Amino acid sequence: MKELTPDLLKKFDQAYLEDKTNAIIEGAISNVGIREASKNQRQINKHSFVFNHEIDHKNITDQKQTGRCWMFAALNMARPKIMKDLDLEEFELSESYLYFYDNLEKTNVFLDMVCKTRDLDINSREVIHALSFKTDDGGYFEYFKALVEKYGLVPKSAMKESFNSQNSADMFARIEEVIKKYAMDIRRAPEEDIDQLKEDCLAKVYTILAKCIGRPVQKFDFEYLDKDKNYHIEKNMTPQDFYHKYLDGFYDNLIRLIHDPRPRNPYGRVYINPEIKNLLEIDGLRGLNVPIDQMKKAMIRSLEDGRTAWFACDVGKMSDRKAGILDDRLYNYRDSLVDPGDFSKADRIDSRQSMATHAMNITGVNIQDGQSRFWKVENSWGEKNGKKGIFSMTDAWFDAYVYELIVHKDYLDPDYLKGLDQEPICYSPYDAFCAAFGMVK
Numbered sequence: 100m101k102e103l104t105p106d107l108l109k110k111f112d113q114a115y116l117e118d119k120t121n122a123i124i125e126g127a128i129s130n131v132g133i134r135e136a137s138k139n140q141r142q143i144n145k146h147s148f149v150f151n152h153e154i155d156h157k158n159i160t161d162q163k164q165t166g167r168c169w170m171f172a173a174l175n176m177a178r179p180k181i182m183k184d185l186d187l188e189e190f191e192l193s194e195s196y197l198y199f200y201d202n203l204e205k206t207n208v209f210l211d212m213v214c215k216t217r218d219l220d221i222n223s224r225e226v227i228h229a230l231s232f233k234t235d236d237g238g239y240f241e242y243f244k245a246l247v248e249k250y251g252l253v254p255k256s257a258m259k260e261s262f263n264s265q266n267s268a269d270m271f272a273r274i275e276e277v278i279k280k281y282a283m284d285i286r287r288a289p290e291e292d293i294d295q296l297k298e299d300c301l302a303k304v305y306t307i308l309a310k311c312i313g314r315p316v317q318k319f320d321f322e323y324l325d326k327d328k329n330y331h332i333e334k335n336m337t338p339q340d341f342y343h344k345y346l347d348g349f350y351d352n353l354i355r356l357i358h359d360p361r362p363r364n365p366y367g368r369v370y371i372n373p374e375i376k377n378l379l380e381i382d383g384l385r386g387l388n389v390p391i392d393q394m395k396k397a398m399i400r401s402l403e404d405g406r407t408a409w410f411a412c413d414v415g416k417m418s419d420r421k422a423g424i425l426d427d428r429l430y431n432y433r434d435s436l437v438d439p440g441d442f443s444k445a446d447r448i449d450s451r452q453s454m455a456t457h458a459m460n461i462t463g464v465n466i467q468d469g470q471s472r473f474w475k476v477e478n479s480w481g482e483k484n485g486k487k488g489i490f491s492m493t494d495a496w497f498d499a500y501v502y503e504l505i506v507h508k509d510y511l512d513p514d515y516l517k518g519l520d521q522e523p524i525c526y527s528p529y530d531a532f533c534a535a536f537g538m539v540k
Contacts, residue, residue: 124435137435142428143419146491150475152402153463154179158189159488161481163265166236166540170194170201171479172409172458173243173505174252177346179407184345186325191255195264196338197246198236199308199315204246204378205234206278206304210297211379213282217293221286228528230282234274234304236267237540240409240458240505241384242377244350249378250315251338252346257319263311270311277303354508354519356394357386358501359532361445366390367515369523372533385523389515391498395471398461400510407460407477411503411539414457417496423485425476425492427499444499448531455502458539459490470494 101107115121127136157178162171174192182190212229219226263270281300285293321333321341336344357370364370366388373383389397401408418425433439447453463475474497476490485491508516526533 128435133436134430137430137432139428139431142426143422143424146424146473148486148489148491150463150465150473152466153475154402154405154407156462156477156489157182158191159482160191160479162479165265165267167194167198168479169238169240169458169539170197170243172460173240175460175477176407176409177349180349181345185323187323188326193253193255193258195260195312196253196258196315197250198264199312200250201238201242201246201377202234202308203301203305206301208376208379209234209278210300213285214293217286234278235271238377239384239539240355241381245378245381247342247350251342253316253319253338253341254321258313258316261312270307274304274307352508353505354511355386356389356397356504356506358391358394359388361448364388367518368521369518370526371523372526374528375533386503387515387518393512393515394504395497397506397510398504399464399471401506402464406507407462409458409505410461410501411455411458413453413455413500416453416500420484423490425490425496427493427495451531453500454531455539
């Protein structure tokens, strides 16, 4: 390719001027921006927010200015069960309780990665990869499951939100300074000093988290009023007591389905990401790759059984946060700007143009003539977004931008379950499915 020359630039400009619609669209975009000028109102009108198979979602949660969507979505899966079992009007589990331990455990993972690469060149790919892992608030469903099995759960009444649990940027900036300082100390220290350096670093991060989020509750009294205003109390509960009493087995036998359509990665096989973890003692991520239609079938079966499901998607693509619409035809960018040409989901992944960025819950579906048309999505961005917190997702948007789904394994076709018995395939740590550790926020 030659350099840009005056002749080449003139050629581009002449082509632009020859299309008379460009000037009209240019005026619209310069006045209201690309999104508003490209918005497809006819497509928006198709979203009725009416679903003929749905689960009541009750109160909408709000992750505020943090990347805790994966945790909110996982906790929201359990809320309908607790509300039904205890006959409650509304209920919320504590996010800040798990948030504390998640970030302390992530610090431990980071320090372990630093130790394993301490003898390599600072500019090596492995060291750069290790140092890119930060104590942060992104995550996966597997992170959540590992946390609750180790630390239990508490109701929000036992450990409420703080300013920093809802606005985490400053907290993480201070944590990053500490852990990166200790990373460099560990790289230079003699072997016999490393364990003490790790402990010192963890102690300082514990102090930051305790000051910013609050010390995690150890025991509490669980008090509540049921729908008939009857008073109930469970005294001196531990987080583990609460979890095993009200949700024991609820998160068991769930399977992570992934949709990776790249031809080199066949369906019906398990793919693992051993380095992606928030606790040292877990095995990382493990997902069964299935066609998108199998993912949808499993989701519908889950809804028919009264269970919502956690899913991860690229929420920023073809979406309107305020209106709560996820629709691949929402914006006419091909007409208002340029047509990029056919761009497959597989190529979007490999080029890092699209990846999972956010987790929510699917709580309903609109099915007509045996075909799913719109999906009901419970988000964790508060009631001011969407229809009081509910989003409407088209079936085509599901195809294009959904990457992960957590459902009970009984809802998947048996032929694909056979893949669980085969030797898993390990993703490269540099694969696009692991890009930036791929944590959803």
